[in-house]
Amino acid sequence: MSVMTKKALASTLKSMMERSSLEKITVKDLVAECGVNRQTFYYHFQDIYDLLGWIYKTEALDAISNCRTYDTWQHGFLKIFNYVLDNKKFCLSTYRSMGREHLDLFLHQAVFDLLMGVIEEVNAGKQVRSEDKKFIANFYTFAFIGIMLEWIRNGMGEDPSLIIDRLSILVEGDVEKAISKYVHIS
Incomplete structure (x- = not known):
C-alpha cells in the first residue's frame, strides 16, 4: 500500500506541475487533489521537494x-x-x-x-x-x-x-x- 500511495502522490504532483509552477503547489493542494490526508503525505515525505x-x-x-x-x-x-x-x-x-x-x-x-x-x-x-x-x-x-x-x-x-x-x-x-x-x- 505504501508504494501505491507514493506513486499516487507522485502522479498527482507531476500532473499539477503541468499546470502550475512547483512553488505554487502546496501539500494541502496536493493531498486534496490526490485524495489522501496530510498525515499520509508526511508519513512518506518530508515536503514536496522530498517527493x-x-x-x-x-x-x-x-x-x-x-x-x-x-x-x-x-x-x-x-x-x-x-x-x-x-x-x-x-x-x-x-x-x-x-x-x-x-x-x-x-x-x-x-x-x-x-x-x-x-x-x-x-x-x-x-x-x-x-x-x-x-x-x-x-x-x-x-x-x-x-x-x-x-x-x-x-x-x-x-x-x-x-x-x-x-x-x-x-x-x-x-x-x-x-x-x-x-x-x-x-
Whole structure:
C-alpha cells in the first residue's frame, strides 16, 4: 500500500506541475487533489521537494541500471535523455523552479553511477585508486550534465540520439586513456 500511495502522490504532483509552477503547489493542494490526508503525505515525505527527489530516483534511475558498461553507456545516457523528453513539462517545471537541485542531483547520480560502471570495467586488472576513479567519473559527469542542461535550456529540440552519437565520437577511447594515466601515479 505504501508504494501505491507514493506513486499516487507522485502522479498527482507531476500532473499539477503541468499546470502550475512547483512553488505554487502546496501539500494541502496536493493531498486534496490526490485524495489522501496530510498525515499520509508526511508519513512518506518530508515536503514536496522530498517527493520530487523520490520521483526522479524511482522513475528514471532503475531504467538505466543495466546500462553501466563500456558497450552500453550510450544506451543508458539516451534513456536519461528520453526520460527527460517523455516528462518534458515536469522536467522543465523542475528546471525552472527552486526544485532544480533535485533535477541536478538526479542527473548527477544517474550519470555518475553509469560512468563508474564503465570506469570499473575499463579499470579491471589495473591498480587505480578509488579517489582517482571518482575524479574521472566526476569530470565526465559534469561535462555530460552540462550538455544535457543546455539541451533542456534550449527547449529539448535536438534529437537525443544525435547528441549521443556526437558524444560517442568525442569521448571514444578517453576513459581508457584517463585510466592508463592514473595507473602510473597510483
